[in-house]
Every structure is written in structure tokens, then in C-alpha cells.
Amino acid sequence: MRFEVLKKAENSRARLGLLQTPHGTIETPVFMPVGTQATVKTMTPEELEQIGAKIILGNTYHLYLRPGHKVVEEAGGLHKFMNWNRSILTDSGGYQVFSLGELREIREEGVTFRSHIDGSLHFIGPETSIEIQNALGADIIMSFDECIPYPATYDYVKNSVQRTSRWAERCKKAHVNPKQTLFGIVQGGLYKDLREESAKDLVSLDFEGYSIGGLSVGEPKENMYEVLDYTVPLLPEEKPRYLMGVGSPDAIFEGVLRGIDMFDCVLPTRIARNGTVFTRKGKLVVRNAVYARDFSPLDHDCDCYVCRNYTRAYIRHLINAKEVLGIRLTTIHNLYFLLNLMKDIRRAIEGGYLSEFKNEFFESFGYKQEF
Amino acid sequence: MRFEVLKKAENSRARLGLLQTPHGTIETPVFMPVGTQATVKTMTPEELEQIGAKIILGNTYHLYLRPGHKVVEEAGGLHKFMNWNRSILTDSGGYQVFSLGELREIREEGVTFRSHIDGSLHFIGPETSIEIQNALGADIIMSFDECIPYPATYDYVKNSVQRTSRWAERCKKAHVNPKQTLFGIVQGGLYKDLREESAKDLVSLDFEGYSIGGLSVGEPKENMYEVLDYTVPLLPEEKPRYLMGVGSPDAIFEGVLRGIDMFDCVLPTRIARNGTVFTRKGKLVVRNAVYARDFSPLDHDCDCYVCRNYTRAYIRHLINAKEVLGIRLTTIHNLYFLLNLMKDIRRAIEGGYLSEFKNEFFESFGYKQEF
Ligand SMILES: [Zn+2]
Ligand SMILES: [Zn+2]
Numbered sequence: 001m002r003f004e005v006l007k008k009a010e011n012s013r014a015r016l017g018l019l020q021t022p023h024g025t026i027e028t029p030v031f032m033p034v035g036t037q038a039t040v041k042t043m044t045p046e047e048l049e050q051i052g053a054k055i056i057l058g059n060t061y062h063l064y065l066r067p068g069h070k071v072v073e074e075a076g077g078l079h080k081f082m083n084w085n086r087s088i089l090t091d092s093g094g095y096q097v098f099s100l101g102e103l104r105e106i107r108e109e110g111v112t113f114r115s116h117i118d119g120s121l122h123f124i125g126p127e128t129s130i131e132i133q134n135a136l137g138a139d140i141i142m143s144f145d146e147c148i149p150y151p152a153t154y155d156y157v158k159n160s161v162q163r164t165s166r167w168a169e170r171c172k173k174a175h176v177n178p179k180q181t182l183f184g185i186v187q188g189g190l191y192k193d194l195r196e197e198s199a200k201d202l203v204s205l206d207f208e209g210y211s212i213g214g215l216s217v218g219e220p221k222e223n224m225y226e227v228l229d230y231t232v233p234l235l236p237e238e239k240p241r242y243l244m245g246v247g248s249p250d251a252i253f254e255g256v257l258r259g260i261d262m263f264d265c266v267l268p269t270r271i272a273r274n275g276t277v278f279t280r281k282g283k284l285v286v287r288n289a290v291y292a293r294d295f296s297p298l299d300h301d302c303d304c305y306v307c308r309n310y311t312r313a314y315i316r317h318l319i320n321a322k323e324v325l326g327i328r329l330t331t332i333h334n335l336y337f338l339l340n341l342m343k344d345i346r347r348a349i350e351g352g353y354l355s356e357f358k359n360e361f362f363e364s365f366g367y368k369q370e371f
Numbered sequence: 372m373r374f375e376v377l378k379k380a381e382n383s384r385a386r387l388g389l390l391q392t393p394h395g396t397i398e399t400p401v402f403m404p405v406g407t408q409a410t411v412k413t414m415t416p417e418e419l420e421q422i423g424a425k426i427i428l429g430n431t432y433h434l435y436l437r438p439g440h441k442v443v444e445e446a447g448g449l450h451k452f453m454n455w456n457r458s459i460l461t462d463s464g465g466y467q468v469f470s471l472g473e474l475r476e477i478r479e480e481g482v483t484f485r486s487h488i489d490g491s492l493h494f495i496g497p498e499t500s501i502e503i504q505n506a507l508g509a510d511i512i513m514s515f516d517e518c519i520p521y522p523a524t525y526d527y528v529k530n531s532v533q534r535t536s537r538w539a540e541r542c543k544k545a546h547v548n549p550k551q552t553l554f555g556i557v558q559g560g561l562y563k564d565l566r567e568e569s570a571k572d573l574v575s576l577d578f579e580g581y582s583i584g585g586l587s588v589g590e591p592k593e594n595m596y597e598v599l600d601y602t603v604p605l606l607p608e609e610k611p612r613y614l615m616g617v618g619s620p621d622a623i624f625e626g627v628l629r630g631i632d633m634f635d636c637v638l639p640t641r642i643a644r645n646g647t648v649f650t651r652k653g654k655l656v657v658r659n660a661v662y663a664r665d666f667s668p669l670d671h672d673c674d675c676y677v678c679r680n681y682t683r684a685y686i687r688h689l690i691n692a693k694e695v696l697g698i699r700l701t702t703i704h705n706l707y708f709l710l711n712l713m714k715d716i717r718r719a720i721e722g723g724y725l726s727e728f729k730n731e732f733f734e735s736f737g738y739k740q741e742f
Contacts, residue, residue, distance in 0.1 A: 038688065042695040067663065067688040075666055075684060083680050292438065295446055309454050313446060317409065317438040324413040324695055 001140065001181035001208060003240045009349055013232060013259030016349050019055075019240055021139035022179055023079065023087040026054045028240065028261040029349075031247060031342045032089060033335050034269065037062050038072070038082045040335075041269050042328045045084040051304065051336040052343070055087035055139075057264045060132050061096035064124070065115050069135040077137030089264075092129045092142040092171075092185070095213070095245070099147070106146065108163065126170035134177050142211060143171035145185040150218040157189040165201035172205050183209040183242060190223050192230055199234035209240040212260075216246045224251070228258040249278065249341060250367050253358045256345055268338050272330035275319040278337040282366040284312075286330065291316045304336035372511065372552035372579060374611045380720055384603060384630030387720050390426075390611055392510035393550055394450065394458040397425045399611065399632040400720075402618060402713045403460060404706050405640065408433050409443070409453045411706075412640050413699045416455040422675065422707040423714070426458035426510075428635045431503050432467035435495070436486050440506040448508030460635075463500045463513040463542075463556070466584070466616070470518075477517065479534065497541035505548050513582060514542035516556040521589040528560040529568075536572035543576050554580040554613060561594050563601055570605035580611040583631075587617045595622070599629040620649070620712060621738050624729045627716055639709050643701035646690040649708040653737040655683075657701065662687045675707035 007016040017028035033040045033048065036059045040048055048056065058078055063069060075081035078088055097104055097111050104113035110125020124132070129144035145164045148157055168184050175182045184207035188195035202210060212231055215224045228243070235241055240261045246252070247265020255263060268278065275287030279299035286298060297307035298315065306315075306329045318326030341361075348357040373391040380386065388399040404411045404419065407430045411419055419427065429449055434440060446452035449459055468475055468482050475484035481496020495503070500515035516535045519528055539555050546553045555578035559566035573581060583602055586595045599614070606612055611632045617623070618636020626634060639649065646658030650670035657669060668678035669686065677686075677700045689697030712732075719728040 037692045037694055038685070039694045039696045042699075044696065044699070062692075066692055067684070071664055071684060071688075074664055075682065081682075081685055083685070293442055293445055311446065311452075313438070313442060314409070314452055314454070317442075321408045321437055323408055323410045324698070325410045325415065327695070328413075328415070328699075 003209070003238070005238065007350065009354055010352065011355060012257040014256050014349050014354050015259065015261070016346055017240065017261055019261070021055070021087040021181070023085060023139055024054060026087060027346055029252075029256045029342060029345060030055060030262050031252065031338050032057050032262065032264040034059075034264055034266045035082070035084075036266075037066065038078060040331075041273065042324070042331045043335075045082065047332060048084070048335075049086070051332060052339045053086070053335065055089060056084065058088055058090045058136060058138060059096060060090050060093035060129060060136065060142075061124075063090075063136060064093065064132050065117055065122070069132045073135040073137070077135075079137065087140070088138040089140040090133050090136055090138040090142065091244070092144040093124050093132070094129070094142075094145045094185075095147045097124060098149075108166075110144075126167040127174040130171050130174040130182075134175070134180065138180065140181045140183060140209065141175070143168045143182060143184050143207070145187055145213055147217070148187060148189050148214050150189070152189050154191055154194075157187075157191055157194050161188050161194050161198045165198065168202055168205055168207075172207070181208045183207055183211045183240075185211040185213040185244070186231060186235075187214045188227075188231075189214055190219060190227060195227060195231045196234060199231060203234065203236060207239070209242065210235045211242040211244050213244045215243065216251070216265075221251065221254075225254050225258065228255060228260070232259040247338065249338070249365060250362065252338075252341070253345070253361070256349075257354065257358070268334035269331050272334045273327045275316075275326070275330065277330050278334050280361075280364050286312050286316050287319045288316070298330075298333050299337070302333065302337065302340075304333050304340075306330075306333040306336075374580070374609070376609065378721060380725055381723065382726060383628040385627050385720050385725050386630065386632070387717055388611065388632055390632070392426070392458040392552070394456060394510055395425060397458060398717055400623075400627045400713060400716060401426060401633055402623065402709050403428050403633060403635040405430075405635055405637045406453070406455075407637075408437065409449060411702075412644065413695070413702045414706075416453065418703060419455070419706075420457070422703060423710045424457070424706065426460060427455065429459055429461045429507060429509060430467060431461050431464035431500060431507065431513075432495075434461075434507060435464065435503050436488055436493075440503045444506040444508070448506075450508065458511070459509040460511040461504050461507050461509040461513065462615070463515040464495050464503065465500070465513075465516045465556075466518045468495060469520075479537075481515075497538040498545040501542050501545040501553075505546070505551065508548075509551065511552045511554060511580065512546070514539045514553060514555050514578070516558055516584055518588070519558060519560050519585050521560070523560050525562055525565075528558075528562055528565050532559050532565050532569045536569065539573055539576055539578075543578070552579045554578055554582050554611075556582040556584040556615070557602060557606075558585045559598075559602075560585055561590060561598060563598075566598060566602045567605060570602060574605070574607060578610070580613065581606045582613040582615050584615045586614065587622070587636075592622065592625075596625050596629065599626065599631065603630040618709065620709070620736060621733065623709075623712070624716070624732070627720075628725065628729070639705035640702050643705045644698045646687075646697070646701065648701050649705050651732075651735050653735075657683050657687050658690045659687070669701075669704050670708070673704065673708065673711075675704050675711075677701075677704040677707075
């Protein structure tokens with residue numbers, strides 16, 4: 001992987017970059033659609049290409065359990081398995097394992113947990129996580145971290161951060177495939193000195209990129225922005241920065257302004273399956289009865305495949321009738337909306353008017369809205 | 372609509388034809404994918420075009436209840452509503468209404484029934500059925516018939532056939548839109564003299580095409596073929612013949628050999644959603660564990676989008692993980708398989724080797740298998 005910062009904004013930490021992986025070049029800041037189980041829900045690879053996706057996410061925990069990383073490896077890796085020839089990033093499995101709550105037990109060695117599918121007992125530690133991710137073969141992989149719940153006590157977070165640093169070192173050692181790029185993950189909850197400790201530990205290990213984890217887990221957004229304010233400056237300028245699990249339009253703007261290069265989130269695809277779509281004028285719950293005879297497109301300002309060909313009335317009918325095509329269409333539109341927003345954001349950084357664009361977008365979108 | 376018989380086989384009643392509607396020309400014998408609720412489940416119109424579908428089915432009963440025929444009419448008709456510019460055929464609603472069992476009451480005037488969605492009370496008679504189908508605006512529409520359950524007593528069927536003939540006459544009178552073509556439906560269960568009575572009544576009304584209904588409702592296939600043997604010759608040579616609700620590969624062959632021009636069936640899309648696909652070597656339950664590491668295509672003899680790009684292992688994983696893309700892929704393949712089979716059947720009629728092709732196909736497919 002190669003990363004290059006092309007331009008830095010003057011009034012913020014926002015920056016334009018180019019990320020090169022064995023599967024293509026990605027302009028940053030970038031939004032990465034989530035393909036948990038080797039598919040971005042409802043979509044084909046061609047459809048992802050058509051909306052401009054350059055990199056997608058795969059989830060180590062899910063793929064390990066089903067179909068199993070060995071099956072994916074036999075298929076020739078995740079790219080071949082799912083027929084996606086552009087870039088892929090896999091997470092470490094940490095987030096999902098730690099979300100299991102009662103089902104898991106954490107030790108220095110790693111985590112023992114029960115499958116959410118069949119209750120079977122499994123173990124993932126730093127070395128296992130890397131082994132699985134090596135088998136999956138994503139372009140960018142993550143070190144194994146503990147994702148701390150919110151809220152958490154100082155002592156709990158301190159212990160966890162130190163263990164995550166030790167795990168990061170073990171991941172670095174275990175990772176041998178030169179075609180894959182390993183990122184370290186900064187943790188530390190909402191405690192400034194622990195974020196600093198985590199960042200310092202990870203930077204000393206010299207990863208090729210840095211993720212900021214443990215955010216967007218229930219804390220107020222202001223706290224998340226505050227963490228970014230003091231954490232991002234601790235990371236090397238010349239390396240990519242990835243804010244994990246964040247992808248609402250407002251948080252993308254705020255993250256970009258604070259120096260984030262990469263985002264991912266299930267939000268656009270999840271709300272799509274619930275019949276909610278993004279528009280430049282805010283969210284629209286297209287399954288509502290008010291759209292039964294609305295023969296206009298989802299978003300008047302959108303030129304995606306869906307908005308060029310279908311009406312709110314038709315999409316509302318499909319979702320109402322539980323027809324798969326309905327959630328296919330809302331998913332395509334929502335991802336296009338976000339990928340297109342990223343393009344506009346990059347253009348605004350290039351043109352030096354990101355703050356103005358943000359204000360304009362926020363006013364039109366009607367923030368504060370909750371997604 | 373115009374229909375032209377291009378060629379008749381020498382050793383059977385099979386024939387090649389051209390059916391011209393306001394939305395295009397259709398080569399017959401043709402298979403029509405079913406789009407019950409204004410969508411062929413999981414597919415976009417472009418995908419249907421890509422697999423070669425020229426005409427699809429819409430269901431009057433379902434569209435009347437949801438989104439309502441008035442909504443579809445306001446949208447500019449079913450073609451515009453669902454963004455499908457090729458031909459559409461709608462059924463009369465009879466089949467669904469009569470499938471409701473306890474929920475409906477039949478009188479001379481029509482049928483009172485309760486919605487399967489919310490239990491609300493509705494009435495459809497011959498005139499209402501035509502009114503709804505006029506609003507939907509399909510190229511080919513059906514007269515309102517009673518679809519008799521199997522088995523049924525002679526007296527019940529006789530009464531019903533005579534009422535269906537009276538309803539057919541009322542439908543003919545009610546139908547005024549010259550852009551839509553109205554077919555009559557021959558009923559009569561498994562009783563030869565009642566099929567004859569029904570055919571005679573309908574032919575005397577001079578419809579532009581004739582459907583054969585009330586088959587594939589649970590009777591042995593031999594009985595269905597027998598009914599076709601004595602019913603088809605009663606219908607005018609120069610008009611299209613549509614065997615309703617039939618679409619398994621064996622029944623398509625047997626129907627074509629007996630002079631049928633049009634078929635429809637939910638079978639290929641329904642079994643697809645259950646993880647079963649057609650192959651030239653018989654059916655294949657791709658969700659089975661035996662395919663977990665099978666990196667070959669669904670059907671080695673198929674050149675569809677799915678077989679060119681995906682493996683059994685991947686599709687099995689998707690269906691196993693309940694991912695929508697899985698049933699999208701099996702649906703595309705199954706419909707392509709049938710549409711391609713129809714193409715081969717037409718070529719065989721053209722070349723005069725339909726019986727040989729049938730024997731070859733049956734042997735390769737492994738009939739008798741049940742779908
Ligand atoms: Zn759109
Ligand atoms: Zn195929």
C-alpha cells in the first residue's frame with residue numbers, strides 16, 4: 001500500500017489523499033460500504049462499481065464463522081470468493097467479539113466466545129485474527145483490539161488500552177503477508193490521557209495506517225469530536241487515518257474537518273432496509289403512507305439509477321409489500337448519496353470551501369436530525 | 372395485438388408463432404416470468420431484459436389490494452409504475468380469489484372476499500375485473516373465471532363452467548380499451564364434455580386468444596396432458612393458446628407438443644428463493660452442505676451472468692447466511708434457464724427435431740423428478 005497526502009486544507013485538518021492498494025487507487029476522504037458476510041447487503045459487485053465504490057469492508061468475525069476463512073482461502077481469497085476486484089478492508093473481529101457480552105471471556109491470550117449462530121465455542125487472539133485476515137486476503141487489515149463499551153470506568157479502560165497495545169505488538173509480529181497492509185487501532189474511550197497513551201504505543205510500533213476505534217458506541221457526538229480533536233494530531237501526518245464505524249453525514253463532515261481519511265458504517269444500508277433514505281433535504285421515510293401517490297424520485301437532486309428510473313410511490317409499494325427490489329433500490333440510492341457526498345467533500349477540500357459546503361449541506365439537510 | 376403462426380410441426384401440434392403487442396414482439400412458445408406485485412421477485416427490469424424476458428405477468432388480485440389499481444393508473448399504468456417497457460399480461464384475479472377458500476362467497480354477480488392482508492371486505496365480478504385490468508393497462512388481459520379446485524364433482528364443475536361462460540360474455544361486453552387484448556379462459560376440470568362445452572362457449576364469443584385454466588392444481592400430470600390432448604384442438608388455429616400456471620420443464624415440453632404457445636409459473640422463482648436451481652442435469656439444491664467448497668458454477672452448461680461470475684460455494688454461503696444476493700442470483704439463473712430452454716425449444720420446432728430434443732433433455736435432466 002502507498003498513501004500520499006495531495007493537499008491540506010488551510011483552516012482545518014481536512015486533507016485530500018490517494019491510497020494505493022494491490023486492487024486500485026482510492027481517493028480520500030473515502031466512505032467504505034460494509035459487506036459483512038462477503039456481500040454488501042442486496043448488491044452485486046457491478047452495482048457497487050456503478051455507484052463508485054472503490055473499497056468495501058468485510059467482517060472477520062462473521063466470515064470466520066460462516067463460510068469459514070479456510071473456505072474463502074480455498075476460493076482464492078475474499079476478492080475472488082465474492083467476485084469483487086477492487087479493494088477490501090477487513091476488521092479484526094474485535095468489535096463483534098466484544099459485542100457478544102455474556103457470551104465471551106477476555107484473557108491476555110485472547111478472547112473465548114460463543115458463536116451467535118450455533119453457540120459453538122471459539123477462540124480469537126491477536127495471532128488468530130491475523131491468520132484469519134491473511135486467509136481472507138483483504139488489502140488492508142486491522143490489528144486485534146478490545147472495543148470498550150460506553151460508558152466504562154477509567155481503570156477498566158486503562159487496563160484494556162494497555163492490553164490492546166500488547167495485542168497490537170503481537171499482531172505486528174504475526175503479520176507476514178507483504179501484500180496486505182496492517183493498521184493499528186487507537187483505543188482509550190473518552191479519556192484523553194488514555195487515548196494519548198494508546199496513540200503513543202501504536203505509533204511507536206510504526207503501523208502503515210491508524211484506526212480510531214471505540215467511538216460511535218453510544219457516547220454523545222460532541223464527545224466523539226472532542227476525542228478526534230486531541231487524538232488525530234498524535235498520529236503521523238503521512239499515514240492514513242480511519243474512523244471506524246462512523247458514517248452519518250454530519251459525522252463524516254466533522255471527521256473530515258478533523259483529519260480523518262477513511263470511514264465505514266452500516267447506517268446507509270441499514271436504514272435503507274428499513275425504508276428510510278437520505279436526501280439533500282434530510283431523511284425521508286419512503287415507506288410512509290404520504291408517499292403512496294408521490295410519483296417523484298426519492299431525491300430531486302440525485303442522478304442515481306434509482307432516482308432516474310423509479311418513483312417514491314413504487315418504492316413505497318415494494319417496501320410495503322416486502323418485495324426485495326424495494327430494499328435493493330433504497331440501498332443503491334443511500335450508498336450513492338454518501339459516495340457522492342464524499343466526492344463533493346473532496347471537491348470542496350480541493351477548492352478550499354469545505355466549511356462553506358458543510359454549512360450549506362447542514363442547513364439543507366436540516367441538522368440536527370438523528371439517523 | 373397480432374398473432375401469426377409461422378410454422379407447424381409435422382409430428383405434433385407444436386408451433387412457432389409471433390405475438391405482437393403495443394410493447395413489442397414475442398416469439399412463441401414463450402415462458403412469462405411472474406411479477407405478482409409489480410416486480411418479478413428480486414429483479415430489476417434491466418435484469419429481466421438481460422435474460423431475454425419479453426413479457427411478464429402481473430396479478431390483478433394483488434395489485435388491486437396493494438398498491439391499488441387507481442394508484443397504478445395514476446402512475447400511468449403498470450408499465451410506467453414498475454419501469455418495464457416490454458409486454459405485460461394480467462390475470463383476472465379469479466385464481467387468487469378462489470384460492471381464498473373460506474374467505475370468499477360466489478354468486479352470479481361475482482365474488483365477495485376478504486383481503487389476505489387486512490381482512491377487509493371486497494367484491495370482484497367480471498366487470499370489476501375488467502375495470503381493474505383496464506386501469507393496470509397490461510397488453511393482454513384475462514376474462515374473469517372461476518378456478519375450480521381439484522378434485523371437484525361433475526355437478527359442481529358443470530354449474531361453474533356455465534357461470535364462467537356467462538362471466539366471459541360480461542367481460543367481453545365490459546372491455547372497451549382497444550389497446551388491450553382480452554383472452555377467454557377455458558375451464559371444465561378433468562371432464563371432457565365440460566371442457567368441450569366451455570371451449571365451444573368461449574370460441575363462440577370470439578376472443579383474441581384462449582387460456583386453459585384449472586390445470587396444475589393438484590391433479591396428476593397425465594390428466595393434465597389428457598385434457599390438453601382433447602381441449603387444444605377445439606381452439607382456433609390462428610389464435611394464441613395460453614396454459615395458465617404451468618412452467619416445469621417437463622410440462623413445458625408436453626404443453627408445446629400439444630399446441631400451447633404461452634406459459635407462466637412461479638416455480639422457477641419460488642424454488643430459487645428456497646435455494647434450488649435448474650441445471651441441464653436436473654435440479655440442484657445449492658444450499659446443501661455438499662456445495663460448501665464447490666467452486667464450480669451452478670450449471671456447467673449455462674452462460675448466464677450468475678454462472679459466468681459466481682460459484683456454488685459462494686451462492687450457498689449467501690443463501691445460508693440469508694443474504695438477499697443469494698436469492699437474486701438463483702432467481703436470475705433459474706429464469707435464464709427456462710427462457711433459454713424456450714429458445715432451444717423454438718429452435719427445435721424450427722429444425723423439426725422437437726421430440727428428439729425432448730428425449731435428450733429428459734434423459735439429461737433425469738425425469739421423472741418432482742419440482
Ligand atoms: Zn438517488
Ligand atoms: Zn446460469
